[in-house]
Amino acid sequence: MNKIRVSAVSYTNTYPFLNGIRKSKVMDQIDLSVDYPSACAQKVIDDEADMGIIPTAALLSLPEYYINTDFCIGTEGAVDSVFIFSNKPITEVETLRLDKQSRTSNGLARVLLKNYWKREVQLITDDSVEPDAYVLIGDRTFGKKNTVPYVYDLGKEWFDFTGLPFAFALWVSNKKLPESFVKDFNDALAYGVAHATDVIAGLPEFEGFDYTKYLTAHLDFHLTDQKREAVQRYLGYLKDLD
Ligand SMILES: C=C(O[C@@H]1C=C(C(=O)O)C=C[C@H]1O)C(=O)O
Numbered sequence: 001m002n003k004i005r006v007s008a009v010s011y012t013n014t015y016p017f018l019n020g021i022r023k024s025k026v027m028d029q030i031d032l033s034v035d036y037p038s039a040c041a042q043k044v045i046d047d048e049a050d051m052g053i054i055p056t057a058a059l060l061s062l063p064e065y066y067i068n069t070d071f072c073i074g075t076e077g078a079v080d081s082v083f084i085f086s087n088k089p090i091t092e093v094e095t096l097r098l099d100k101q102s103r104t105s106n107g108l109a110r111v112l113l114k115n116y117w118k119r120e121v122q123l124i125t126d127d128s129v130e131p132d133a134y135v136l137i138g139d140r141t142f143g144k145k146n147t148v149p150y151v152y153d154l155g156k157e158w159f160d161f162t163g164l165p166f167a168f169a170l171w172v173s174n175k176k177l178p179e180s181f182v183k184d185f186n187d188a189l190a191y192g193v194a195h196a197t198d199v200i201a202g203l204p205e206f207e208g209f210d211y212t213k214y215l216t217a218h219l220d221f222h223l224t225d226q227k228r229e230a231v232q233r234y235l236g237y238l239k240d241l242d
Pocket residue numbers: 009011013037038054055056073079081082101102103104105106137138139168169
């Protein structure tokens with residue numbers, strides 16, 4: 001049988017999943033690659049991967065998709081790695097730069113600006129122009145939140161807006177995968193999540209950033225019914241953006 005091509009996110013938020021996968025027998029059945037989130041999405045869209053942990057926003061670009069497993073990259077409030085960093089209070093922001101590695105958080109920033117903060121902002125793509133504010137996700141945010149004038153954690157802002165948790169990325173395939181494989185893969189993820197702090201030893205340190213808190217309190221890997229509801233609500237807002 002051909003190996004199942006799996007694309008995983010290259011950030012620390014996915015290390016518990018990767019640890020579970022690498023320790024599992026599913027490792028023999030997959031070709032595993034790691035990419036930043038927008039590239040994971042593109043691989044699944046282009047059918048260069050069969051399954052990935054892909055940004056939730058990318059579901060709108062897939063003609064056929066299956067949400068597999070009981071797990072996600074999610075949060076129930078502040079996530080501590082998805083931010084709008086700003087030079088001004090959000091109510092005064094006029095220009096915003098998006099993060100090329102993101103899809104969901106870019107969309108979430110725009111959804112919140114329009115529907116929660118009621119701001120119409122101009123998106124800046126020209127690298128020589130400095131925007132009022134920018135979206136930044138993943139490990140590149142570690143240690144940064146105490147160095148920027150105005151900081152908005154998008155997990156917390158979504159919660160304040162909707163009262164819901166959030167799922168930034170889901171294990172999604174572009175074709176139906178064998179049930180026995182999905183079950184073994186789910187078991188591998190469950191092991192990784194149950195041992196999330198095993199991945200911390202040896203990671204680079206950042207001032208004011210706590211890996212244990214990040215992996216066990218800020219991130220919430222369980223794809224609950226409420227997170228599924230949040231996904232549908234978010235996709236509805238996203239469709240209405242343009
Ligand atoms: C919590 C995070 O969730 C992520 C954000 C994503 C996005 O914005 O598209 C996609 C995957 C996750 O890596 C993070 O990257 O910090």
